[in-house]
Amino acid sequence: MSTTVLFDTPGPRARRRQLIGTVLGALVLLGLLAFVLARLNANGQLEGQRWAILFDTSTGVPQRLGEALLRTLQVAAVGMLFATLFGMLLAVGRLSDHRWVRIPVATVIEFFRAVPLLVLIFALYFVLPSYGIDLSAFAALTTGLVLYNSAVLAEIFRAGILSVDRGQREAGFAIGMRKTQVMTLILLPQAVRRMLPVLVAQLVVLLKDSSLGFIIGYFELLRQARSLVEFYNLGFGNTYTFQLYVGAALIYILVNVLLSWLARVVERRTRRSSKAAAAEDVELPADVQMGGGGGPA
Numbered sequence: 511m512s513t514t515v516l517f518d519t520p521g522p523r524a525r526r527r528q529l530i531g532t533v534l535g536a537l538v539l540l541g542l543l544a545f546v547l548a549r550l551n552a553n554g555q556l557e558g559q560r561w562a563i564l565f566d567t568s569t570g571v572p573q574r575l576g577e578a579l580l581r582t583l584q585v586a587a588v589g590m591l592f593a594t595l596f597g598m599l600l601a602v603g604r605l606s607d608h609r610w611v612r613i614p615v616a617t618v619i620e621f622f623r624a625v626p627l628l629v630l631i632f633a634l635y636f637v638l639p640s641y642g643i644d645l646s647a648f649a650a651l652t653t654g655l656v657l658y659n660s661a662v663l664a665e666i667f668r669a670g671i672l673s674v675d676r677g678q679r680e681a682g683f684a685i686g687m688r689k690t691q692v693m694t695l696i697l698l699p700q701a702v703r704r705m706l707p708v709l710v711a712q713l714v715v716l717l718k719d720s721s722l723g724f725i726i727g728y729f730e731l732l733r734q735a736r737s738l739v740e741f742y743n744l745g746f747g748n749t750y751t752f753q754l755y756v757g758a759a760l761i762y763i764l765v766n767v768l769l770s771w772l773a774r775v776v777e778r779r780t781r782r783s784s785k786a787a788a789a790e791d792v793e794l795p796a797d798v799q800m801g802g803g804g805g806p807a
Contacts, residue, residue, distance in 0.1 A: 555752050563742075563750050564757045571738060571754070578734030579761055585648065585730065586717040589655035593716065594709075596656065597663025602693060604668055622661035628722060630654040635726045647728035651720065659716050666708050670701030703777070710773035714766050721762075731758050 520528065550556050563571050603615035622630070635650035645653065674697050682692035702709070721732040729737070735758035742750045 550752075560750060560753050564753060571757075574734055574738060575731070575757060575761065578729055578731045579765075581648075581728070582717075582720050582730040583765070585652050585655065585720045585723065585728075588652050589659065589716050589720070590713050592652075592656045593659035593663055594713075596660035598667050598698070600660060600664035601667035601671065604664065605671060619661045619664050622657050623665070625658070627654060627658045627719060628725070630658055631722055631726060647723060647726045650726060651723040651728050651730075654722075655716055655719060659712065659719075662712055663709065666705050666712065667698075667701060670705035671697050673704055674700050706773060706777050710770060714769055717766060717769065718762065731761060734758075 547556070554560070563569055564575075565572060567573065600615055600619055603611050604619060606612045606615070631650055631654035634645055634654050635647065638645060638650075671693075678696055678700075679692055682696050683689075687695070720730055723730040724733040724736065727733070735754050738754050739751050742754070
């Protein structure tokens with residue numbers, strides 16, 4: 511028999527109130543959706559010929575949006591890779607027992623977390639050239655994303671590492687593991703699994719923040735959509751403005767949904783693999799088996 515501590519099972523009246531609230535909320539949302547669609551239809555925004563521009567290859571719109579998507583994914587992929595690596599290193603540094611390591615790392619983390627990403631990108635692209643350092647729009651955008659998100663991810667990794675039971679760290683030291691072995695073989699793998707939903711959420715934010723390349727002229731997805739809007743406004747007025755922006759937004763949504771789905775797949779597989787590993791005998795490194803690893807560094 512299972513018991514609940516933080517939540518009482520609702521009774522018949524509570525369930526009825528929840529059902530009524532759910533139905534009323536759904537009706538309100540449907541009403542708002544119907545109102546928006548009616549307004550769009552009255553303005554002619556739902557006409558098929560307007561939406562056809564997103565799929566008509568003769569206009570060049572699908573090709574340009576596809577190229578912009580590739581540029582966006584390039585920035586996001588490089589940013590995710592280096593932000594994750596640097597974030598992990600910063601988290602380990604902040605947990606160091608040495609003050610000369612821990613304090614500078616903590617200062618770097620807090621600094622880049624405090625600086626707005628927009629200001630950081632501006633500084634990299636417009637200020638550094640005055641000191642003889644010229645960065646392309648791609649390099650400035652990517653560097654800004656890496657610096658900011660690595661600081662945020664460092665705190666996520668640190669929280670995940672600290673959430674692992676202290677007894678596992680002590681058990682690793684007791685069998686002769688070094689501190690680096692305890693961190694890489696015991697703490698980090700469990701921390702990553704525990705913090706995977708938060709990590710994915712931050713990576714999704716990173717992907718959306720790539721749209722800030724708009725302000726420095728990098729032709730990512732949003733900047734390309736804006737360019738197409740300006741081009742078609744010259745000959746057709748505001749005929750395709752709404753459709754082009756909605757098309758770019760839908761691409762962002764699709765990519766983020768795919769990223770979240772991939773994260774759920776990875777999470778399920780890591781859970782299964784961790785359960786299988788727990789059921790099997792784990793072979794320790796040779797120096798640990800023989801007790802030659804020494805105590806913690």
